[in-house]
Amino acid sequence: xxxxxxxxxxxxxxxxxxxxxxxxxxxxxxxxxxxxxxxxxxxxxxxxxxxxxxxxxxxxxxxxxxxxxxxxxxxxxxxxxxxxxxxxxxxxxxxxxxxxxxxxxxxxxxxxxxxxx
Numbered sequence: 001x002x003x004x005x006x007x008x009x010x011x012x013x014x015x016x017x018x019x020x021x022x023x024x025x026x027x028x029x030x031x032x033x034x035x036x037x038x039x040x041x042x043x044x045x046x047x048x049x050x051x052x053x054x055x056x057x058x059x060x061x062x063x064x065x066x067x068x069x070x071x072x073x074x075x076x077x078x079x080x081x082x083x084x085x086x087x088x089x090x091x092x093x094x095x096x097x098x099x100x101x102x103x104x105x106x107x108x109x110x111x112x113x114x115x116x117x
Contacts, residue, residue, distance in 0.1 A: 007033070011045040012052065014105050018059040020086040022103035023095055025063045032105035047072050058082040065098030 014029050026039035026046075035041070042060070046069060049055040058079045062068040070079040070093065080090045089096040 007035070007038075007041060008045040008048060011042050012049060012055050014109070015046065015049070015055050015057060015060060017105070017109060018056060018103050020056075020059075021088060022101050023059050023061050023065070023083070023088065023098070024103045024105060026060060027063050028102075028104050028106070029060065032109065043069065056082075059086075059103075061095055061098075065095035065102075067093045067095075 010033050011029055014032060018024055026042040027036075029042045030036060030038040046055070046057040046060055049057050050072065057069065058073065060069065067079050067083075067090065070076065073079040073082070080093070083090055083095070088101065095101065
């Protein structure tokens with residue numbers, strides 16, 4: 001149980017570093033944390049993050065830029081509205097210019113060991 005909580009905390013730390021107006025994917029976070037294949041666990045962590053105000057979970061989408069986690073935002077358009085308020089364009093539940101605004105933690109943050117320092 002403690003290992004899962006530690007993983008969740010690491011996910012939250014990464015997500016807190018995503019700049020407004022940028023998005024990343026569940027898989028990119030999992031890869032950065034050395035857990036390739038744990039995209040769903042990243043999703044579970046973000047689903048549990050809604051009681052933590054400082055975690056901008058709306059900035060995490062699937063690998064195609066789709067708002068797959070939107071049903072966890074208390075309404076069908078809340079996630080989209082949050083992203084649009086940051087300047088992210090959404091059409092038909094998909095981030096536009098996804099490649100352009102994609103934020104890769106492996107590039108932006110360097111090594112995972114530096115995350116909590």
